[in-house]
Amino acid sequence: MEFFRIKKDIPFMSYGRLTTTISLVTFILAVFFLGTRGLNYGVDFTGGTVMEVSYPHAADIESIRKAVDSVDLKDATVQNFGTSQDVLIRLPIKKELSIAQLSEEVTTALKSADSQVEIRRVESVGSQVGDELFENGALALLIVLVGIAGYLAMRFEWRFAISAIIANMHDVVIILGFFAFFQWEFSLTVLAAILAVLGYSVNESVVVFDRVRENFRKMRKADTVEVIDNAITRTLSRTVITHTLTLTMVGSMLFFGGEVLHYFSLALTIGILFGIYSSVLVACPVALLLGVSRANLIGDAGNKKNESGEEEIIV
């Protein structure tokens, strides 16, 4: 089997204006939704309590709501999720009660309303912990970006580093945009998924950049645009196959992973899809825009040859 029967290099860079416009529009939309709707932060970040309870029969939402209200919680939300027997209850932080007492009181109220209730999961986070997790999350994101940019600048060239980071931020903002638009819950695991996507999507840019560098060495007469087009075309098969396979895995998590992994795998799915697009059609045009050229990479290419003199003979 061979899916990719490409005769000539695809002139990706000539679509530059189109792809940049698409990116810009999605990016602006994402920022717009982030600004207007904001993220629906989970208890990890806001503090509060989430309880997952289950009944052997279809749950009576009304009576559950009454039971929860009896603890004097007006802002609590009670909703079904998954099946009609499973219920998710969200409780805000209450000043007079410690989080430990709160979940205990609600449990007691639920048990007295219907003794068959099974408490499957309780997550209570105090407000100070929430703030800390938020800070740590933001810090982790920043460190990943700086670390990756630093590595790429060292291994390739600053122009590549900048364009890879721009492509990456583009992915992250779009994932966040999705979470804002659909008001999906943004939890600690989603943040972990985003950080994983960051590493993964840079991966993609690196593969293309690697090829660009190699091409600069090999295709002595070609100009920069031709070199980049050739690099993308030649790695296209690998790009599509790899991502299809990774997506298969993530899809399996989405289907079999249950409620806890749902948003995690959703974030990964979006991240991977946009990662393919951005590493090829955002990172490369940006690198071109920044003026990447053979001259930029000559010093680096020289080093490469010395390391493995063999290479010259093979090519």
Added chain:
Amino acid sequence: MNRYPSWKYILIAASVIIGLLYTIPNLFGESPAVQISPARASLKADQALLGKVEAALELAGIPFDGIYLDDSGVKVRFSNPEQQLKAKDRLIENLGQDYTIALNLLSQTPDWLLAIGAKPMYLGLDLRGGVHFLLQVDMQAALTKSVESTVGDFRTALRTDKINYTGVSRENLEVEVSFENEAEREKARRLLATTYPDLTYTTSGSGTDLKLKAVPSEQAKKQIEEFALKQNLLTLHNRINELGVAEPIVQQQGFDRIVVQLPGVQDTAKAKEILGRTAALEVRMVTAHGTRSDARDFDPKKTEDALKGIIPAGSELLYSRIGEPLLVSKSVVFSGENLVSASPKPSQQGSGAEIAVSLDSKGAGSMKLTTREGINRRMAVILVEKGKKEVLTAPTIQAELSSQFVITGMANLQEANDLALLMRAGALAAPMEIIEERTVGPSMGEENIKSGVNSTLWGFAAIAVMMMLYYMLFGVVSVTALAINLLLLVALLSMLQATLTLPGLAAIALALGMAIDANVLINERIREELRDGNTPQASIRIGYEKAFGTIMDSNITTLIAGAALFMFGTGPIKGFAVVHVLGILTSMFSAVTISRGIVNLIYGYRRKIDKLSIGQIYKAD
């Protein structure tokens, strides 16, 4: 040449064998067990204990599958949960006062595997069910408490040295002593500065209103805080031991926090009650009561008056656990700090149970003084909890007591046990608050394992089929390398005894999904080389060589992301990061070294190859 030196094959074979050995323990199930560990530091888990346990079980006729001794105590394995529960009850009866008896699950891994350290992965709370708490220690309260005691110490010191002062008071963390003349103040300053060098002293005021102020130095504050945390950790340890949890985790996190994890605990209410208790224990004399006519201070009228609000000075009205009103003196005989131990035991006079109490020298002295005068009076054991006082029990003093005595009159061992636990729990150095709680029910844990494992297996199966269809024999090689990758990753996690959580399981799946990238890169490169007209052998070699640089670069960026996750993540996220990073490392090894090794074995020793089985290769004309 596409041949490896033999040491490389040996390395690969060795890593696969070790991988297998350390992965297998995860496949054996778990059997119900009971764990018997000493409740006090003075007791040891030794052969004698093992003998006692064995004898007790044999006497009761409870069959067991295995019994052995390890660092944490004696563990007994049973074939079903019924026997396990019966055995637990019997052992509590026999050994309950000195040992903690906890239900546990033990891996059925054969002994020879355990002997080489091959153990199954440790499952996190989200996979096995249980409770996780994060507690915040109130350091300000610890400091205040410590400074408060300084006030008393100052008074005593000044009085003993006959230094004239007009008053000692405390405001926040500052102790202020007032004097009427300079000479006395100077004497006091010298005395206190040598006796309590941890404090920083300043003077102020003029005329006859002279002040000497003392605040704890920064170093002293730090010491007080560290001590408070340690004391609380210790108390929590003791309290949790009483809960009978098999493998509890009690750890310091940061400078003022404590993490508590109780696997398998379902009764969160009880766990919280025991953890969240900011209890202090006080023992004081009863000044009037209305029930036991044979004891001194029997005065129903005074008690009734007290109920109406007429309370004599120096006393207060408290209620016992069964609701009996008691008038209790405000002066304390001894408090929780003086308590060394309180342990339940069956009563010496037939039915019922009692608590054996032991006190430190300070407590013993005070107890001796009080009981000498107070035979046949009643003594109230009071638990102070969040400002509320409750009389746990109010026994009658039978004799002059000192450091060792018993409190009798408990109906059964359970009651004595509960009471002893409450008494011992009264020694926290500073109050704590639960600031994070995560509970996972047991069925949820099982489901989480199932969903995690299922998503990994189905994903892997789908990838395997696609790879083999597209890359033929090279696809089979890639899938084999991927399977070995999974094996090595699980083995590594088991070796490190890392805690596996659901995000960790997701990371395993993701690691496989990402590790496939290296294989695709290699296969695509080989195809490309073939397309360019290279010979099969050369294509394999160049394909692997050229792909290697790219694989390195792309994996290092992923490693950076993993490292940041590890540094800033907490709990499950950290688990995700660990698996993620290890997964990248094993995938580099498996994709580069192992898959190359297999390909070398297949093709490297043939003299002539016409074609590689790597799927169809399209050549543009």
